[in-house]
Amino acid sequence: MLSSEVFSQVRVADFVDIAIVSIVIYLLLLWLRGRASRSLGIVLVLLMGTFLLARGLDLYMTTAAFQYGFIGLLLSFVLVFQQDIRHGVERLGAHRWFATSGGNAPLDDVNETIVEAVAAMAKQRMGALIVFPGLEPLDRHVRGGVDVNADISFPLLLSIFHAESPGHDGAIVIDQSRIERLGVHLPLTNKLQKVGGGGTRHAAALGLAERCDAMVVAISEERGTISIAHESELTVVDAAELSDRLSSYAAKEQPSTRASSFLGLQNLAMKCTAVLLATTLWFLFAYRTDTIQRTFSVPVEYRNLPAEWEVDEHNSTFVNVTLSGPEPAFSLLDPATLTVSLELEQIDRQGEFPMPTAPSLKNVPKDLSVERTIPAVISVEVQAKSGE
Numbered sequence: 001m002l003s004s005e006v007f008s009q010v011r012v013a014d015f016v017d018i019a020i021v022s023i024v025i026y027l028l029l030l031w032l033r034g035r036a037s038r039s040l041g042i043v044l045v046l047l048m049g050t051f052l053l054a055r056g057l058d059l060y061m062t063t064a065a066f067q068y069g070f071i072g073l074l075l076s077f078v079l080v081f082q083q084d085i086r087h088g089v090e091r092l093g094a095h096r097w098f099a100t101s102g103g104n105a106p107l108d109d110v111n112e113t114i115v116e117a118v119a120a121m122a123k124q125r126m127g128a129l130i131v132f133p134g135l136e137p138l139d140r141h142v143r144g145g146v147d148v149n150a151d152i153s154f155p156l157l158l159s160i161f162h163a164e165s166p167g168h169d170g171a172i173v174i175d176q177s178r179i180e181r182l183g184v185h186l187p188l189t190n191k192l193q194k195v196g197g198g199g200t201r202h203a204a205a206l207g208l209a210e211r212c213d214a215m216v217v218a219i220s221e222e223r224g225t226i227s228i229a230h231e232s233e234l235t236v237v238d239a240a241e242l243s244d245r246l247s248s249y250a251a252k253e254q255p256s257t258r259a260s261s262f263l264g265l266q267n268l269a270m271k272c273t274a275v276l277l278a279t280t281l282w283f284l285f286a287y288r289t290d291t292i293q294r295t296f297s298v299p300v301e302y303r304n305l306p307a308e309w310e311v312d313e314h315n316s317t318f319v320n321v322t323l324s325g326p327e328p329a330f331s332l333l334d335p336a337t338l339t340v341s342l343e344l345e346q347i348d349r350q351g352e353f354p355m356p357t358a359p360s361l362k363n364v365p366k367d368l369s370v371e372r373t374i375p376a377v378i379s380v381e382v383q384a385k386s387g388e
């Protein structure tokens with residue numbers, strides 16, 4: 001049976017191999033979903049599909065074109081998306097299991113105060129912009145403002161955004177239960193079609209939500225609406241929805257939720273796609289049933305030779321070693337680092353060393369074994385150092 005044959009040859013290390021590549025592909029898909037355009041995603045999937053097909057059908061010219069074009073493609077990808085890549089890495093580093101400090105999302109007890117104040121401001125048609133930072137740093141994206149560092153309260157929020165207040169222009173930044181800054185300038189989006197009927201206030205809310213994981217609430221002075229900008233989307237909500245979104249946002253910042261969202265059933269389709277892709281790649285590039293042999297000229301190294309002896313010049317300094325094993329194991333081998341190491345501590349004039357086994361050969365991946373060496377037995381002669 002083919003399947004049992006395959007399973008008998010799969011090692012635990014192969015599962016680890018597939019798991020690591022699956023995680024990398026999953027993170028890439030997550031990042032693509034949030035950051036890159038749909039058309040870029042389609043182009044990447046098409047390119048990958050064509051490459052896999054070319055490999056599977058042994059289309060030599062297409063495969064070669066991909067292999068040679070790959071570095072160029074990778075370089076242009078990095079150049080075009082350098083900002084997105086930096087953001088992706090920041091996003092990854094901001095996950096709680098890497099992060100040293102906690103998130104800044106508001107705690108549940110202050111959510112109620114914020115929701116009440118936002119609803120009141122919307123009713124009174126007071127324009128406002130409130131930033132709830134996530135785990136990613138904001139500093140790179142925002143400018144200006146004045147430090148406040150005050151407890152959040154209903155009257156304070158309404159006072160700040162009162163049209164007569166000198167600090168009402170710009171956004172406030174919340175840090176858990178405190179107002180950290182006011183009058184902060186946010187970057188604008190250039191996807192104006194997503195802002196709908198809104199102007200620069202709403203463009204600023206979306207602009208920040210496109211650049212980091214912060215959630216921004218905008219209240220429209222003209223229309224009295226409440227909008228949430230998060231993960232590159234701007235949505236109009238009512239007070240009840242705002243309350244739900246703030247609570248789930250705060251919960252999402254908890255480490256346990258983050259870990260379970262990674263290990264749990266969320267994004268199941270994307271996780272399955274990642275595992276499927278990783279398994280396909282493994283079958284194409286790593287799974288080889290046939291054993292191959294390769295011969296290397298390996299230098300001989302003498303260890304722990306007593307001080308009174310020296311190795312006779314006539315001893316061979318290189319040995320031809322034939323290794324055998326699965327082809328992918330050879331890709332882990334760097335022939336330049338191969339060494340036959342001979343222990344000479346006990347030697348007395350002359351010693352014979354049988355064919356070295358893989359462990360006595362330095363730097364041989366563990367799936368490779370020594371088939372033969374030429375010479376089969378390495379004999380070493382030593383002589384007393386001249387003058388002793």
Ligand SMILES: Nc1ncnc2c1ncn2[C@@H]1O[C@H](COP(=O)(O)OP(=O)(O)OP(=O)(O)O)[C@@H](O)[C@H]1O
Nearest residue numbers: 127169170185186198199200201202204220221222
């Ligand atoms: N880049 C920015 N960063 C922070 N706040 C900004 C920014 N741009 C504009 N604002 C705020 O938005 C206000 C102007 O809002 P504007 O009327 O242009 O936008 P809007 O989206 O139509 O809002 P509204 O519906 O309340 O009128 C400014 O007075 C300022 O307080």
